[in-house]
Amino acid sequence: MGQTIQDIGEQGLLQRLQAFCPSEVIGDDAAVLPTEPGKLLVVTTDVLVDNVHFSQQTTPPVAAGWRAAAANLSDLAAMGATPLGITVGLGLPATTPVAWVEELYQGLVNCLQSTPIVGGDVCRSPVITVSITAFGQVAPTHVIRRSTAQPGDAIVVTGPHGSSRAGLELLLNPHAGDSLADRDRATLIQAHQYPRPRLDVIPQLHLLAPRVNTVAPDKSLHPSPFTLHPSFTGMDSSDGLADAILQICHASQVGAQIDRQQIPIHPALKSWVTPATALDWALYGGEDFELVLCLPPDRAHRLATQLSPDAAIIGTITTDRTIYLIDSTQQHPDQPLTRDRSFQHFS
Amino acid sequence: MGQTIQDIGEQGLLQRLQAFCPSEVIGDDAAVLPTEPGKLLVVTTDVLVDNVHFSQQTTPPVAAGWRAAAANLSDLAAMGATPLGITVGLGLPATTPVAWVEELYQGLVNCLQSTPIVGGDVCRSPVITVSITAFGQVAPTHVIRRSTAQPGDAIVVTGPHGSSRAGLELLLNPHAGDSLADRDRATLIQAHQYPRPRLDVIPQLHLLAPRVNTVAPDKSLHPSPFTLHPSFTGMDSSDGLADAILQICHASQVGAQIDRQQIPIHPALKSWVTPATALDWALYGGEDFELVLCLPPDRAHRLATQLSPDAAIIGTITTDRTIYLIDSTQQHPDQPLTRDRSFQHFS
Secondary structure (H helix, E strand, O other): OOOEHHHHHHHHHHHHHHOOOOHHHOOOOOEEEOOOOOOEEEEEEEEEEEOOOEOOOOOOHHHHHHHHHHHHHHHHHHOOOEEEEEEEEEEEOOOOEHHHHHHHHHHHHHHHOOOOEEEEEEEEOOOOEEEEEEEEEEOHHHOEEOOOOOOOOEEEEOOOOOHHHHHHHHHHOHHHHOOOOHHHHHHHHHHHHOOOOOOOHHHHHHOOOOEEOOOOHHHOOOOOOOOOOEEEEEEEOOOOHHHHHHHHHHHHOOEEEEEHHHOOOOHHHHHHOOHHHHHHHHHHOOOOOOEEEEEOHHHHHHHHHHOOOOOEEEEEEEOOOOEEEEOOOOOOOOEEOOOOOHHHHHO | OOOEHHHHHHHHHHHHHHOOOOHHHOOOOOEEEOOOOOOEEEEEEEEEEEOOOEOOOOOOHHHHHHHHHHHHHHHHHHOOOEEEEEEEEEEEOOOOEHHHHHHHHHHHHHHHOOOOEEEEEEEEOOOOEEEEEEEEEEOHHHOEEOOOOOOOOEEEEOOOOOHHHHHHHHHHOHHHHOOOOHHHHHHHHHHHHOOOOOOOHHHHHHOOOOEEOOOOHHHHHOOOOOOOOEEEEEEEOOOOHHHHHHHHHHHHOOEEEEEHHHOOOOHHHHHHOOHHHHHHHHHHOOOOOOEEEEEOHHHHHHHHHHOOOOOEEEEEEEOOOOEEEEOOOOOOOOEEOOOOOHHHHHO
16 A cells, blocks of 8 residues: 555655645745736635545546546636636545545646646545635636526537536446447546536637626625626536526526527437436536536627537526426427426426 | 534535625635735635544634634735635534534634635535635735845744643643633633734834845745745744744754743743743744744834834844754753754753
C-alpha cells in the first residue's frame, strides 16, 4: 500500500501537495491573486464525502478529483464566469495512502487545466471529505442568472443528457451492458467519471449580445443589483435536466414546454436501454454538467449551431407557470414535468 | 433534542441556514460579489473536524462557529486584507440536531459582523466537518507578507499571548483555576472560545507607510509579482507566537532576538501559573489570533502606541540566521527559540 498519512504527517502531506500548486501562492497565510478591473467575483463551494459522493467501486481517486473539480468549474460556467482558482480542504483518516491523495490531486489538476489550486488545508477525520471552493470572475453584463427567463425564449442545452447516469449503471452492474460495444461502454463510463465542465461555452455565449432584462413588479420586492443590467439566463444541469428547467422557471416565474423528442441523448444510450429509461436518465440522472440556457430564438439557434452537433433546442419558455413535457411526434400525451420521477407512471 | 437533520433533510436545512445569508446571494449556482478596482483577491481555507478541532466539552456550537470564522478572518488580517465573504461547507451526521447547526451559524455571523456568508453546501457525513473558505481584498501596496522582514526591524505583537491556552486548560480542568477570580477565569475562557481576529489593526497599519522592499539575490530565484512592490511584513500567531517568529525568519532569511520580558501576558495568567508555564503557553499555546508584525523601529513604536495597552514590541530582526530568546533582566541565559518546547528543559 505504500506510505499513509500517519507515516508522513499532515505537514509532510501538505509539502507533497504543494507540488500541484503554483509556487507563488505558497508560504503565506492566504493566497493573493490579481483580478481583472470591473469584473465581479463569483464564488461556489461543494463538500464531497466518501461513500456518499464517490466510492472505490465507481470512482478511482483520479476520477474523484476530476469530478470534484468539474462540479465546481461547472458552477462557475453556470454563472458565466471564468475561473481564477480553487481551494481544497481535505479531511483524511490516518490510514489513507499518500498515493490516494496524490492521485486525487492529479485528477483535480487534470480537470482544472490552467486554473490553479491556490490554497488548501488537511486535517484528520474518520472519513475522507473533500471540500472545494472555486472562484472566478465575470463582467457585470455577462452574468448568467436563473431569474431572467422570458416567455418566448428558446431553451438550449449544450450537450447530451443521461450519459453520466448510464456510466454509473455500467460501473455498478458491469454485466448490464454486455450488449454495448466496448467503445460505447467506455464513452458512457467516461461521461460519469470525467464529465467536462462547459467553460468552453462561455466565450461562444459572449459572441451573442446579452439582453437588458426588465424587472417584473413582483420581482422588485427583492431588488438585486443585477436585475436592471443586461444578463444571460440559465444554469447547469448538475442536479438533472428536469431540476434545471424547474429551477429556472421557478426563479423566473414562467413556465416551459419541453419536447421529449429534442432532448439530446447519446446514441449508445438509446441503443442500450428502453426509450422510457433513456428519457428518465436524461431528465433525472444528473451530473451531466451541461448548461441549460434561455435565449431569444434567433440567438438560441446561433448558439446551438456554434455548439453543434452536441447542443440542441429542447423547448420554449411560456407565460403560464406550468411546465410540460410534450411530444412533437404525438406518440405521448403532454405530461407535467415534475421534480420527482412520477411522470414515468404516465408513460 | 428537537429536530435532527434527517427530520428536515438537506434541502430543509439549507433553507434554515439561508436566514443567515444576505438574500441577494441566494438562488444561483454561485454567489456574485463586487470587488474594489485595483485590489488583489485574498483566499484562505480551513477544515475543522469534531473531536479534533472542537469538542462538546470545550466548545458549544456557537463557540465552534465563532472560532471557525475567527481563524479564517485572522488569516485575511494576516495578509492585510479586508474580508469580502466566506463560504461554509458542512458534513453532518443525520442525527445532528438542527439547533446545533443553527447555533454554529449564529456563532459564525456573530464573529463575522458585517462580512456575509455567501455560499454553502451541506452533505451527509459520519462526523461533523466544518469547512470554511474566506476571501478578501487588499491593495497591492498593502499586502502583509512573511518574506520581507529586514535586519533592524522591530517585532510588534498586537496583543497578549497564552490566554487561549489558559482558557482551554480551565475548560478541561475546571478545578485547576480555583484560585482565579471569576472575572479572570471568564476572561481567559473567553479568549479561548471567542478569540478576536485583529482586522481592526489593518486600518491602523495603513496609517503607516509601507516599505519598498529590495530583492535579495538568493530570493530572486523565486520571483514573486510582489517582491518589488511596497509591502508590510508579518503573519498571525494562530499556530503559536514561536511558530510565527520562526516562520517569518525562515521566509525572510533573517534571525531574531526576542525579549521574554516583553512578551505580553494577561495579568490573570501571570497570577495563576508559574512564569515558565505562562511563557510556554504564550510561545506555544497557539490560537491567540494576534498579528506579529515587523516594522522599522519608528513605525513599530507608532503602531504599538496606537494599539496600547495590549500591543508590545517584543524583539528585533537580526542579520544572522539564529533566533534567540533573550532576557533583558538577565535572570535567564539566552536560549535558541525552537519549534518544539525543548527550551523548557533549559529554564
